[in-house]
Amino acid sequence: MDPSISAAITASIESIINTALKYDPASKQKIAEINDVLAIESTAPALTIYCHGTSDGVRIMSHCEAPTATQLTGTPLALISLLKKPTTLAGSGVELAGSVGLLQRWQSILNNLDIDWEDAISSVLGDIAGPMAGKIISSGLSWSKQQGSEQTHKLKEYITEELKVTPSKAELVAFGDTVNEIKMDAERLQARFTELVRKTQKNAPTNNKDAQE
Amino acid sequence: MSTTEQSNTEQADKESSQSSEKTHFGYEEVRTEDKADRVAGVFHSVAGKYDLMNDLMSGGVHRLWKRFTIEVSGVRPGNKVLDIAGGTGDLAYKFSKLVGDTGQVILSDINSSMLNVGRDRLIDRGVNNNVQYAQLDAQFLPFADNTFDCVTIAFGLRNVTDKDMALRSILRVLKPGGRLLVLEFSKPQNSLLEKVYDQYSFRLLPFMGKMITNDADSYRYLAESIRMHPDQDTLKGMMDTAGFANTEFYNMTGGIVALHKGIKP
Numbered sequence: 001m002d003p004s005i006s007a008a009i010t011a012s013i014e015s016i017i018n019t020a021l022k023y024d025p026a027s028k029q030k031i032a033e034i035n036d037v038l039a040i041e042s043t044a045p046a047l048t049i050y051c052h053g054t055s056d057g058v059r060i061m062s063h064c065e066a067p068t069a070t071q072l073t074g075t076p077l078a079l080i081s082l083l084k085k086p087t088t089l090a091g092s093g094v095e096l097a098g099s100v101g102l103l104q105r106w107q108s109i110l111n112n113l114d115i116d117w118e119d120a121i122s123s124v125l126g127d128i129a130g131p132m133a134g135k136i137i138s139s140g141l142s143w144s145k146q147q148g149s150e151q152t153h154k155l156k157e158y159i160t161e162e163l164k165v166t167p168s169k170a171e172l173v174a175f176g177d178t179v180n181e182i183k184m185d186a187e188r189l190q191a192r193f194t195e196l197v198r199k200t201q202k203n204a205p206t207n208n209k210d211a212q213e
Numbered sequence: 214m215s216t217t218e219q220s221n222t223e224q225a226d227k228e229s230s231q232s233s234e235k236t237h238f239g240y241e242e243v244r245t246e247d248k249a250d251r252v253a254g255v256f257h258s259v260a261g262k263y264d265l266m267n268d269l270m271s272g273g274v275h276r277l278w279k280r281f282t283i284e285v286s287g288v289r290p291g292n293k294v295l296d297i298a299g300g301t302g303d304l305a306y307k308f309s310k311l312v313g314d315t316g317q318v319i320l321s322d323i324n325s326s327m328l329n330v331g332r333d334r335l336i337d338r339g340v341n342n343n344v345q346y347a348q349l350d351a352q353f354l355p356f357a358d359n360t361f362d363c364v365t366i367a368f369g370l371r372n373v374t375d376k377d378m379a380l381r382s383i384l385r386v387l388k389p390g391g392r393l394l395v396l397e398f399s400k401p402q403n404s405l406l407e408k409v410y411d412q413y414s415f416r417l418l419p420f421m422g423k424m425i426t427n428d429a430d431s432y433r434y435l436a437e438s439i440r441m442h443p444d445q446d447t448l449k450g451m452m453d454t455a456g457f458a459n460t461e462f463y464n465m466t467g468g469i470v471a472l473h474k475g476i477k478p
């Protein structure tokens with residue numbers, strides 16, 4: 001994944017959690033005490049994010065130079081449901097390497113935080129990967145228990161494919177919009193400018209041909 | 214003798230007395246000793262609106278490029294960091310948070326206007342105790358050997374007249390094991406992206422520069438200097454030649470920008 005995409009994803013998740021922490025100084029304090037790095041590896045889309053605490057809240061990275069204490073591996077859906085509720089690993093579909101204590105610390109903090117994960121994830125992925133992917137993931141989150149494995153499989157495939165192709169497309173679209181806006185602004189400005197020049201010339205007593213008309 | 218003739222003669226005198234070596238200023242060829250002045254002109258002219266232009270030019274993506282740079286720096290509490298060509302201090306601000314009270318960050322730039330904007334901005338953002346400011350040229354770093362854990366230069370190397378000299382100078386002031394990070398425009402890895410990007414930087418960039426800073430020439434220079442900058446492999450080779458070890462690079466946004474990393478052995 002292009003580092004500018006993974007950086008956009010980690011920046012968004014970080015800001016969602018830290019916004020929630022503003023209203024929860026007790027959790028913020030608990031997070032500040034977490035120095036060890038937790039790595040969360042999503043299998044599809046392939047992306048590993050790293051988190052640890054700082055005095056400003058959580059820090060989430062797409063690349064980490066420090067050693068990791070615990071690594072979780074699984075699908076985004078499995079990872080999110082494991083992290084947001086203090087459930088056990090068994091049957092969660094998530095593999096763990098390293099210290100389980102670090103996972104439990106995060107679980108108890110995240111469980112207490114008032115974050116609407118479905119909404120948060122769809123807005124993060126919606127911004128980056130287009131609204132479709134975000135919607136599908138968030139509906140997947142609340143439905144995944146009732147749905148058969150075929151549905152889950154389709155969903156996974158969709159997310160992988162979608163996420164593989166959309167980022168650069170989304171970037172290009174956003175970029176195109178900016179360009180268009182600027183173009184339109186420029187045209188408006190040009191029109192106003194022409195109008196202004198016309199008026200000035202009308203008012204000024206010149207022998208300009210246009211002004212005499 | 215008319216004034217123009219006079220200045221022409223002066224110019225000729227100057228040329229014969231000084232080295233007539235040439236270097237690039239964007240696509241123009243200028244005498245090596247003049248490049249620094251021309252570059253300074255560009256940045257004096259854009260300093261005040263630099264941040265705004267940065268956001269507009271890159272659609273805000275420069276923040277993500279810088280975010281990734283900080284991650285790869287691996288900077289920890291207590292580290293000493295030098296940010297060269299640091300301009301308005303984006304990297305220095307983040308480093309100052311990471312190194313904490315026991316660390317030190319030096320925000321430096323050759324250009325006093327850029328450095329002043331940077332200093333004001335950092336002070337506004339409440340940074341004071343662990344950041345120092347220095348006006349300096351990347352080619353002649355005024356520090357003792359083996360001083361820094363990390364040196365960064367973001368969107369600055371392409372403006373430096375003698376890049377090899379700057380790389381050697383950086384290597385000298387790094388501690389053994391310390392790392393250099395060069396964030397710089399590079400070669401897009403996809404031909405369609407390259408075309409879109411060409412249109413953007415050669416047409417839109419100078420136009421936006423004109424609208425916002427009333428200075429199309431400076432932004433035309435930026436676009437040209439991006440294209441004259443060494444591509445990924447060339448820059449990596451230059452870092453190897455300067456004496457860096459484990460050199461590698463990460464392409465970002467399809468190679469529009471690359472982050473090069475090298476370690477002092």
Ligand SMILES: C[S@@+](CC[C@H](N)C(=O)[O-])C[C@H]1O[C@@H](n2cnc3c(N)ncnc32)[C@H](O)[C@@H]1O
Pocket residue numbers: 252253256267297298299300301302303321322323324327349350351352366367368369372373374
């Ligand atoms: C495009 S700005 C980059 C600012 C900042 N690092 C950023 O990423 O936003 C380039 C800076 O390089 C500085 N510069 C140019 N030549 C230099 C040199 N030889 N040594 C140090 N800085 C230089 C300019 O003054 C300018 O502030």
